[in-house]
Amino acid sequence: MRLEKCWFCSSTIYPGHGIQFVRNDAKIFRFCRSKCHKNFKMKRNPRKVKWTKAYRRVHGKDMTQDSTFEFERKRNRPERYDRNLAENVLKAIPKINKIRSAREERHHKNRMKGKKEKLQKEAMKELEQGISLVKAPSVLQEDPSLTLPKIKVKVSQKQSEENHAMEE
Amino acid sequence: MAATFASRCSRVGRCVIGGLSNCSPSLFTSSHEMICNNLFSQQQRTFIQMRTVLKVVDNSGAKKVMCIQALKGRKGARLGDTIIASVKEAHPNGKVKKGKVVYGVVVRAAMQRGRCDGSEVKFDDNAVVLVDKQGQPIGTRVFGPVPHELRQKKHVKILTLAGHIA
Structure with missing residues (x-):
């Protein structure tokens, strides 16, 4: 049993899944699902499609060089069964997975290092540039040019007379 | 040749998304062309039958x-x-x-x-x-x-x- 990698998204293809396309020069393209197959038929480059492993590798999103990847490698010669070896491998698999996940986390942390400061800087800049759009109401009151001039109206008997007239 | 192809594309596009293309033809023609190309390239493959x-x-x-x-x-x-x-x-x-x-x-x-x-x-x-x-x-x-x-x-x-x- 061999677990292949998808040509487009580099995910693992388990037996019985996906489709494989054999070109006339006998190169085999394996796809994990119809999504990847369709993207291949559309002649998309996996390095330019954001959700693929190839894109993430090219753009430094994921860890690329690590000793934990060395264990998962295509071997053309089957390993001769050895009880002790199999036992050790089964023991080692969870350990390796743990180390890899820890390293990946560290890589992600390193990548996101200056993120908070950058965001804050950008926000500050935007605030400075766009402050004219969002002046507080108190500022508007202080600045006479922005408000309508106040008109003083004399309150007198006239008003009541007018009301009477309206009623009539 | 290209013009006829573009017009055919726009006709197909109109039936796909209503009259949307009439409002802004320049913006939508490129996407239509892409869709059409895909339709043409993805031929339905079928059995080997008489006259194949x-x-x-x-x-x-x-x-x-x-x-x-x-x-x-x-x-x-x-x-x-x-x-x-x-x-x-x-x-x-x-x-x-x-x-x-x-x-x-x-x-x-x-x-x-x-x-x-x-x-x-x-x-x-x-x-x-x-x-x-x-x-x-x-x-x-x-x-x-x-x-x-x-x-x-x-x-x-x-x-x-x-x-x-x-």
Whole structure:
């Protein structure tokens, strides 16, 4: 049993899944699902499609060089069964997975290092540039040019007379 | 030529998303063209049936044959099936002459075929290897990749002649 990698998204293809396309020069393209197959038929480059492993590798999103990847490698010669070896491998698999996940986390942390400061800087800049759009109401009151001039109206008997007239 | 193509695209597009393209034709034509191209390129692949023209990938002398009967299957032949074909194009001094009726094994089909484990396999083109009535290949060489399913169909001779087995 061999677990292949998808040509487009580099995910693992388990037996019985996906489709494989054999070109006339006998190169085999394996796809994990119809999504990847369709993207291949559309002649998309996996390095330019954001959700693929190839894109993430090219753009430094994921860890690329690590000793934990060395264990998962295509071997053309089957390993001769050895009880002790199999036992050790089964023991080692969870350990390796743990180390890899820890390293990946560290890589992600390193990548996101200056993120908070950058965001804050950008926000500050935007605030400075766009402050004219969002002046507080108190500022508007202080600045006479922005408000309508106040008109003083004399309150007198006239008003009541007018009301009477309206009623009539 | 290009203008007619663009107009056809816009017509197709209009029926897809209503009158949206009328408002801003310049913005939408590019996307329409892309959709249309995809529709044209993704041809629906189907069985090898009567009048299907197949490439001959051995040195029997024939270049192209036309399927006149699939020996198995109601709808037609698939990858690994045997067909009866008539030779449409042939090399001038080969074993097989133009117009002869021959038997052939489909060694490559553009339509996908399920494998024993449930996955699928498909090829670039439709290709055939000419055999006699007993199933022995007429030519002595086979070009290009062939599927390993031929072993189940008892065409081991073709497999041994082939350079690549997919």
